Amino acid sequence: MEEIKFLEGKRLTVVGYGSQGHAHALNLHDLGMDVTVGLRQGSKSWEKAENDGVKVAVVGEAVKGADVVMILAPDEAQPELYRSEIEENLKSGAYLGFAHGFNIHYERITPREDVNVFMVAPKGPGHMVREIFEGGHGVPCLAAVHNDISEDTRDIAHAWANGVGRRVGVIETTFKEETETDLFGEQAVLCGGVTELMQAGFDTLVEAGYNPEVAYFECVHEMKLIIDMVYEKGFAAMRDSISNTAEYGDYITGKKIITKESKEAMKGVLKDIQRGKFAKEFIEETENGYKFMNKERAEYSDSKIEEVGSKMRKMVFSK
Ligand SMILES: NC(=O)C1=CN([C@@H]2O[C@H](COP(=O)(O)OP(=O)(O)OC[C@H]3O[C@@H](n4cnc5c(N)ncnc54)[C@H](OP(=O)(O)O)[C@@H]3O)[C@@H](O)[C@H]2O)C=CC1
Ligand SMILES: CC[C@](O)(C(C)=O)C(=O)O
Ligand SMILES: [Mg+2]
Ligand SMILES: [Mg+2]
Numbered sequence: 001m002e003e004i005k006f007l008e009g010k011r012l013t014v015v016g017y018g019s020q021g022h023a024h025a026l027n028l029h030d031l032g033m034d035v036t037v038g039l040r041q042g043s044k045s046w047e048k049a050e051n052d053g054v055k056v057a058v059v060g061e062a063v064k065g066a067d068v069v070m071i072l073a074p075d076e077a078q079p080e081l082y083r084s085e086i087e088e089n090l091k092s093g094a095y096l097g098f099a100h101g102f103n104i105h106y107e108r109i110t111p112r113e114d115v116n117v118f119m120v121a122p123k124g125p126g127h128m129v130r131e132i133f134e135g136g137h138g139v140p141c142l143a144a145v146h147n148d149i150s151e152d153t154r155d156i157a158h159a160w161a162n163g164v165g166r167r168v169g170v171i172e173t174t175f176k177e178e179t180e181t182d183l184f185g186e187q188a189v190l191c192g193g194v195t196e197l198m199q200a201g202f203d204t205l206v207e208a209g210y211n212p213e214v215a216y217f218e219c220v221h222e223m224k225l226i227i228d229m230v231y232e233k234g235f236a237a238m239r240d241s242i243s244n245t246a247e248y249g250d251y252i253t254g255k256k257i258i259t260k261e262s263k264e265a266m267k268g269v270l271k272d273i274q275r276g277k278f279a280k281e282f283i284e285e286t287e288n289g290y291k292f293m294n295k296e297r298a299e300y301s302d303s304k305i306e307e308v309g310s311k312m313r314k315m316v317f318s319k
Helices: 002-007 019-030 046-051 059-063 075-086 126-134 153-164 175-190 192-207 212-233 235-241 244-257 260-274 277-287 291-301 304-317
Strands: 011-015 034-039 055-058 068-071 095-098 116-122 141-147 170-172
Touching (some): 002 153, 011 059, 019 034, 019 046, 019 126, 019 153, 034 046, 046 055, 075 277, 095 153, 116 153, 116 175, 141 175, 153 170, 175 277, 192 212, 212 304, 260 277, 277 291
Parallel strands (some): 011 034, 011 068
Antiparallel strands (some): 116 141
16 A cells, blocks of 8 residues: 555554554554554453454553554543653654544643654544454544654654555544544534434333334434435435435424524534533543543433343344
């Protein structure tokens, strides 16, 4: 692959072997790159990474002498990890990478001035970045450069993006644009918006006395099949495939559900991201031992929608 030649002969380190970490490490390893995974001593990911065939070392050792270091630990863990294990071990002139702009944009990490800083943000969950790559295709990535002392950091960023995402497309951005749009998208649309939409639809049908299993298929399970058509061919092709009855209902009802008020709420969400309010609250939550998140996790895992979903998935996927 012509595009990833800038990584050839370089020592690449991926710190973390979670959702994004395993995908970046394995995709680049499969393309013949020299990849080491950096983990903390006793990490539960250690054996998995070794079994997957990549070299593993403790973070400080993996960073020492590396040409490119991509930090793929959780955002909230990165500042302490950078200060304790990465900063003093990074060689001068190395390339330091991120998959999300959060810590640079909100100034939680200020990298040493003698290192190059870039971002490659795949536009998809890490497990899909790996699965789609294994299927011979790729997930597109955003790329940005924050510090370019070597004057070739853009080449490194594009090479990394083309390797991890199998050359399907790289869009240039800035740390600010990626951070704000990514946070907005995951909160208002992709994760927060979609799960609340499915939950509200499911609850409305169940509260009206309909069979929860029918409600689940209608409001959750079928979502993927409809969205797969949008993903592959766009809104018009999806609307072409559904019945005229559904298409008419789509035009007249969608706007009753996502109203002017919903759009105003979205603007409020964006403003809080732009002024750093969301970031501040998220960091406080992590410093507070994830109390709110643990409560939400427990409530959702005990919920009716999850109970029905588990039964329905057994039915659908055991065949
Ligand atoms: N999840 C996704 O799909 C996406 C994530 N991103 C970005 O990618 C980055 C990584 O996110 P994500 O993949 O979700 O992260 P994960 O939560 O999946 O990362 C878990 C990995 O990080 C390691 N880890 C956790 N804490 C520490 C620590 N203090 N020191 C060393 N290693 C640690 C874990 O090791 P251990 O086994 O020791 O716990 C594990 O290997 C973030 O910047 C995120 O915003 C960008 C696009 C999508
Ligand atoms: C949509 C959530 C995401 O931004 C992602 C998978 O792209 C994340 O932070 O995990
Ligand atoms: Mg994100
Ligand atoms: Mg994202």
